[in-house]
Amino acid sequence: MVLLKNIRQLRFKNGEMTQRELAEQAGVSRQTINAMESNKHLPTIEDASRIADVFREDISDVFSYEYNGNPDFMIVKVEMDRGSDR
Numbered sequence: 001m002v003l004l005k006n007i008r009q010l011r012f013k014n015g016e017m018t019q020r021e022l023a024e025q026a027g028v029s030r031q032t033i034n035a036m037e038s039n040k041h042l043p044t045i046e047d048a049s050r051i052a053d054v055f056r057e058d059i060s061d062v063f064s065y066e067y068n069g070n071p072d073f074m075i076v077k078v079e080m081d082r083g084s085d086r
Contacts, residue, residue, distance in 0.1 A: 008037050010055055010062070026050040 011017040023030040028047050035041030043051065052059040
């Protein structure tokens with residue numbers, strides 16, 4: 001799986017949040033956020049849910065899965081906040 005990195009864009013769209021601030025609010029380490037943004041780590045469902053909560057979005061509005069035809073390979077796409085009123 002590959003994590004397409006839009007977490008950075010979401011952080012900056014939400015008050016120029018630092019990796020450390022996101023990590024503290026999501027209950028993960030700054031290194032975990034850095035690794036996700038660098039495509040070196042895929043979030044657990046719990047971490048993905050906490051990150052979505054920080055941005056006040058449903059997890060499906062932040063993380064989506066794209067199947068590319070290979071059962072051993074999926075692309076994890078992180079979508080930007082679409083400006084919802086949540």
